[in-house]
Amino acid sequence: MRSRRAALVLLLPLLAAAVQTSAALPFIVLHGIGDQCANHGVATFTKLLSEWSASDGHCLYCTVSLLHSLPSKHSSAPIEMLVIKLLSSFPREIGSGTWDSWVMPLQQQADIVCNKVKEMEQLRSGYNIVGLSQGNLIGRAVVEFCDGGPPVKNFISLGGPHAGTASVPLCGSGIFCIIVDALLKLEIYSDYVQAHLAPSGYLKIPTDMEDYLKSCRFLPKLNNEIPEGRNATYKERFSSLENLVLIMFEDDAVLIPRETSWFGYYPDGAFDPVLPPQKTTLYEEDWIGLKTLDEAGRVKFVSVAGGHLGISKGDMRKYIVPYLVDRSSSKTLWWSISDLVGVTWHAARELALGLTESDGAVLGSLSS
């Protein structure tokens, strides 16, 4: 132990140098529904990834919650009336993560993120995206739709409903969820719901594909699913990613089916069987370049233990961090040194803090 500590002392100045001269690209974290950057789970997640990869992480879409301004009582009016009344009386400030992630249409959320990344000087020469659940669709929209945005290099997706989901994310209890549940009882592909409930933008009921393709406003466009609406630019941009890491949670009960995290889904018209990604039309006809990327060896299909977003620290290090650290070949030697220092640093911190490595889920309390 003593000699280990001595080695640490010697290595610490090196660490400082490694951090200062770090050339790793910055990354952004796009959180899931009902979450916000200030929440403990996503804040810790961003901080740990930043530390472990020696890169700058930014959780975007970060503001205060407006949920405290929700009315605490509701009348006995019919539920749909209540919904409409409540929705129109809520403050609609842009950028309130918790509230807007539920009610702001995804295209609008993606436009906001697109403008933010264009304004961020530090992303100029490229950046990586880490998406959580619904945040993955926003991230993909930024890759595909954001004209003039900085280049996205690696895209690491945790529990993303990439091919849609056949069920709405769990909301919970309380007045807010009463509203959401009531909205979902209305027609999900109606203009009203499409304009007021973000998840309706990727709800894909396999037995109702006609309405989905006609009226769902977000995912059909994002996935180039509409025959007469396919845009080669989306494909070109998406297939220029250096790596696409698709992490699926083995016990995910929020995404239906969980294979949607890998772009797997039900066939049109039926709820079984779940098709693996390579057997879907999106892949076979290469609508967005997933096949192109896969054949170039740039898609990593990863399956980890745990429920929705319940990633362990060990799996974060194994499947996310390697794509955030600088891996350019000219820096190989330097980085093998700094990797060593990084590992040592981690050990030093734990010694200093008297911690042992715990492998508990960081994001375990997140809803979606």
Ligand SMILES: *[C@@H]1O[C@H](CO)[C@@H](O)[C@H](O)[C@H]1NC(C)=O
């Ligand atoms: C395809 O998307 C690009 C980028 O958003 C846009 O500039 C272009 O006009 C689109 N093309 C068509 C045919 O819609």
